[in-house]
Amino acid sequence: MENTIFMQNSILSLLIFLPVLGAILMLPASKYLKIPNIIKYIALFTTGIQLILSAWLYINFDSTLSVMESPFTVQVNWIKHFNIEYFVGVDGLSIPMVLLTALLSFICILASWNIDKKPLGYFSLFLLLDAGMMGVFLSLDFFLFYIFWEVMLLPMYFLIGIWGGPQRHYAAIKFFLYTLFGSLFMLLAMIGLWYFTAPFNNNEGTFNLIKLIQLSPMIDSQLWGFDIQWLLWIALFIGFAIKVPVFPFHTWLPLAHVEAPTAISVILAGVLLKMGTYGLLRISYPLLPGEVVAFSYTLAILGVINILWGAMCAIAQIDLKKMVAYSSVSHMGYVLLGMSAVVSPSLAGAEAGLNGAVMQMFNHGTITAMLFLLVGVLYDQAHHRWIVYPDNYKDQELAGKLAFGGIATQMPVFSAFVALAFFAGLGLPALSGFISEALCFIGGFSAFRLVTAIGTLGILLGAVYLLRAYQRVFLGPLNDSYNKLIDINSRELATVVPIAFLVLLFGVFPKPLVDMVSSSISSLVSVIQGAM
Amino acid sequence: MLETFQILSFLFLPLLSFVILIFFGKKLKSHSSTLGMFLIGLMLTNSIFLILKAEPYDFVLKTYNKWTLYKSFEWFSTGNFSISLGYFVDNITAIMLVVVSLIGFLVHLYSTEYMKDDPKYSRYFAFLGIFIFSMNGIVLADSLIMIYVFWELVGLSSFLLIGFWFEKEKPPLAANKAFLTNRVGDIGMFIGIMIIFFHVGSFNINEIINGVSDMNKTLLTLAGVLVFMGAVGKSAQFPLHIWLPNAMEGPTPVSALIHAATMVAAGVYLTFRIFPFLTPDALAIVAVIGAITAVMAAITAITRNDIKAVLAYSTISQLGYMVMAVGVGAPVYAFFHLVTHAMFKACLFLCSGSVIHAMHHSLHHLHDHETDPQDMNNMGGLKSKMPITHAAMLISTFAIAGVPFFSGFLSKDGILAAVLSYYYKHGDWTILLPIAGFGAAMITAFYMFRLIFKTFYGESKNKKIFKHIHESPLPMTIPLIILSVLSLAFAFTANLNPLVSKGWFKSLIYKYSKSHNFMDMKYINAGIDAAHYDAMYLSLFVASIGIGFSVLIYLLRKINPDNISKVLNIIGLFSLSKNKFYVDKIYNFVLYRPFLKQTQIASYIDWDFYDQKLIDAWGWITLKVSKYSGISDYSILDQKIIDGTSHLTQYVSGQLRKTQSGIIQNYLLGVLAVLVVIIILINQI
């Protein structure tokens, strides 16, 4: 009993700070313990424990309780002067993200097993990144949220910049500057919220996101002739939109994804992108419901542009990884579309849309992780990822020719997994992507008919780029240059199989996922519909 | 409970087959097919038990029982929005299950021989399993969303089976084409489902039928047509029919099962299910699309030389018939034709498979890898070598040509009657529908007999090949025999009068002609009955003309086909047929290539222009500004202006103070200037 209470109180903090501990332990361990790969084992162990803890959290999680009722919530004063709290808690919105983060972190450690260039740096930075991601999803204090948000940037910068591909320096700084640019607007909005809500709270500003839900809609002053709420919304939106990334802030993504090492691409696409939409749902939505109502049509349009533009660009890509990267742009569009449905006149539609959005966040996390992992497996052996050699390829004889072809003959198991991932990516029923995409469309359609109808073209375009790529790389007669490829090995399988399992599970049996999120979503929907 | 289990076994048995074979197929080796056959055999037995429970319509008492089994399970729910999965079994479902199981089983049996030497033997049967699973899903589904789910899964299995020989060049392309073309239709279907959902509040088909009455008619028409788009894709209707001929790249038994008998019929099945709430306007569109498809495909089939291509276009054409039948308000005949067509078309495909198999073996024997085993120009005279195949194929050809005593006659006759009565009722442009119907019937009879004559009759075109042709072994011929028996009219009527279609089968399905949300079905049925004889005589007439021409040209060789083609080409008909009405080419040049080009432009704009030029420009501009502010700070202000002043000073003062840089002074000047400006500004305020 006591154990349970101890676990309840400390589990969230453990989830956040365990990786930090692991990272700190690595340095002495690598110096004094003469065990080969000790660093990797520490990283694996840490993320493994984290995964187990998050599973425990999931088992003991009661989705019907609000954050304040939840036994896991921890609220401690940190900086009294500013009313900054160490306030962490978990609800239906965050728990899928926590599970996703824990799972992908663990898997990415496995996927990084081949990293031999400065392993200490790599794995310790990775664990710091892990801690930052957990922190973002668990924080319920805006200041804390912002801090974790920014904490991730630094490890990410190094992970791309040191262990990335040929253009890694450019990609790293571009990612860094672009995201920072957005998050500084978020910072302004954060400070603004503190001040503009203070008059309604006995002149005490607060960063407490739960309290701010009541306070922030009361703001009704103006600045430069604009409503302050609107300005806050815009500032927050820029911050989050860059992370999502929403068109036209999306161009850092293909570059960063392509240049990052496999595991980091997985984390980038699987977790980091979700932070943008998570931030919108966690902060912008409940805090500024009035603006959500006004903005949702734009959001739907942006979502559809994301879907179509991302898919169009993906079709044209001749680099497999870049194609997957653009597919992320497209897939995050579904999330936006689903989110915009919150203003739907039909309650069922609004709930379908938002649930779809949250589920899509989780499902895209798993599916895209799988895609990147598999592309990584191929790259490890073939040392390139071209679908078609580019026109300016160094070997002019090969330029413009099909680079792979018929890999399925040579690597049947691998190709089967790729097929699974691709079909999941194009939203095939019985795989998890379908339900969330369908829900996003259903929700979006209930609110914005025409826009969503145009967006459904994404169903087709998604199939076009994935199937074309699959056919060109894996099917057809075997390209003789690749008759030495060996099939996926057991370590690589271990990274892919758990995800594949989840993709199948939530495709066939989405109830656990829906039940996790739906009651939080219902309350969010009622907040926003109340503002209409 | 037991009942639920019985119904769900239609899903679990084939799924089990798939799961076991995909994971343990390598170990089972040749036993894979045994396992698959066993499981599908169980399913077949099960389906027969099920159909025995079905309640027929009593034509005398005009009564029927509403025998239905249904159950639905909540899949997931978000509070106000939930999706349920469930089954709805009635006579139609039971019949479809029998058709799928039966043909599935026969194809399994057939494939044990046909695929014997294939290295991916077990995988093939696994794929068949997943296909049957998803097909049964569509059949059993009680809601549009569930149909959509299995619709896509069927697409997947079709993709897998068409691309089964993925190590070849063409099958993967064909598989992609099939999947993508289908998706075009699916988009429409999905939008249609959503429109209906947000008006009725349910996905359940029965609830929709009960709930759409107060919906805006125009919107309902739109929704209906959109849902029908799914059928257009899956049932290969114009303009999305282009994938089906390419789908023939798959193994022939697969073509028989999926691309002739079952999957492509799913579109018709869907249209049949949603028929009660399709508005008359929507139905007119359905009918027109069906008619266009029927004629176009039939014309195209005439000039095919690939034996499977003929059958593929013939399938498209027949599917057009069925769709047209639904459109003119005769869903019962559409369904009737669906079932009869399933039997004789499966038979035709399996026969062609048998021929190809024989050709292939012969070519293999000769080490000839150049000659196309499917090209009818290499065949001829096979009748003597392959008697069973020949007999089976002839029977099913009679069936498809609409000759009395054969099943096709019964169903096609009904359809033509319905089309004719539709014209009688509506007049005007609808004359085109019967013209299309009867025209296509004539052409069908013609090209089918052309196929028979070119393949089995006359002189052998290539003696060498001919020498090594043998009749296929028993596992392949047994299905042929069974299916050809089922292509006889007797099998559906149990009645020796060839001209009467009433019988056990029709009584099972007759009640479905009874209800429609917006039309008086009694009136329509009466019209069909009235037109029955006109249609029958006409259809017999056109069929005999078709067969007659075929006999003249290909059997007796009284007319040179080249002359005819020259005559026809005066109006361009021959080229149209030869080039498949240029549909593929048009798509290629109008849609596909420009689209790919556009994606490249999009990508270029996105990356090379937008990102590299515009986004990075901010960085670039900042760097430049910084550079120039550095320059202006140092090089210009400091070096040029200031040093320039300095040089001037030096010049004037005659190198008096060489050592003085003058720099500082000008800094100070700058400061003073700013100071003065600020003070002036302050005074202005």
Next chain:
Amino acid sequence: MNNIQSLQYFLPELLITITALFVIVFDLISQKKSNNLLVSVALFCIAWLLYQLPSNGGEIFNGMLINDKFSLYFKWIIFISTGAVILVSKYSNELDKEYKAEFDALLLFVLLGMFLMTNSIDLLMIYLSIELVSIPSYVLAGMLKNDKKSNEASLKYVIFGSFASGLMLFGLSWLYGISGSTNIYEIYKTIQLIDNPYMIYMSLMLILIGFGYKISMAPLHYWTPDVYEGSPTIVTAFFSAAPKAAGFAILIRTFFILFTSTNSLTVDALPLEGIDWFLIVAVLSAATMTIGNLLALKQDNVKRMLAYSTISHVGFMLMAFSTASIDAIVGITFYLTLYMFMNLSAFFMVIHVENNFKVKEVNQWGGIGYKTPILAAFMVLSLVSLAGLPPTSGFVGKVYLFRTLFATEKFYWLGIVGILNSVISLYYYFKIVKSMYFDESVIEKEENKPMLLYFFILLFSAQNIIFYFYWQPLYNYITKLFS
């Protein structure tokens, strides 16, 4: 309080003077030429005296100086940074060991001047203290006698400095002319009655020029890059830290007392009637941070880059100053404290790298992250802090600066300018990081590790993380200074 009584509140300054003089004398008579021990002991004693110093001394020397918590706090941070520079200076390879004693003595004189700057309340003292800081600084800038750049720096500094001083003196004389007094409290009594704001504007502007030159506010920043580049690195480090603090101290005190209607350091300032100097400061602040950043962006020399970045940080602090609230000066003081140390840490690292690897350009820093991993990691921390990102105290400080805009609901546009500048600054700080970690190492020398330098780099950098997680006590302490 008369002069004799005042002396008890003047003990640290006295000891500094004595030490400075003694160092020179000791250098003349001693053969060993090492005064490290002596200086260390003296610094310790000064620290002890500072610790003993009561914070409520009030006006001393007949109203020339004032001893309050504000000045004491500034003295502490100025002392710590200057002391660190003095202690570290012995590791500087640039400095001629021959003149080490002079160097120490000059620094001590500057320290004295800066101490006086923090508590001058008399126009004369203001002028004298600034000059006392400036004149030894000119010499310090020219410490490298044989280096042309150093000489040039010194000369520029002298000319620019005297020019600014002259203008300031002119401004001060206006005040004296208006009021007939040199004590700023007395002057205030007169000028609040004056109708014509232009006279006060005139003197305000001129005085702002004097102070602005000290803190390198645009457009008085011109001397900064040249001087910072030409001076020995250790001197640059010093210039970029302590004198900025002293400059802000005197700026805050003078402006809050003289040019506001509230005449106090403990309440939010309101402008004197008709004199809205806040906007001027706001505009100058935007200019300062932008110019500083833009100039830093293209620099390849690490030292020069950090020097320009100092300008932009001054701009940030001026941003808060332009709102003139108590929160703002608390924020400035807080930020200044953190900034001084993170900046010194970065500069010390530059010294360390210059000493060990003889490299000056950013792109020569390649691979230093692996050569000296611990220091480099802390350098990253300092740079992140300078850029103002979590998890560092620089971020906290910047939040406080930005929040003053919201708190006073003024100059939101300045916030946007600040944000954009933060992004720009990140780029050049991370050029160093990139070089340290991403680029290939070209350095083959082994490093030697002077303990003291190590200690200071780690200490000054560690505050970045310590004050990030727990800045409350420090902030509360600073808040009390202004109550």
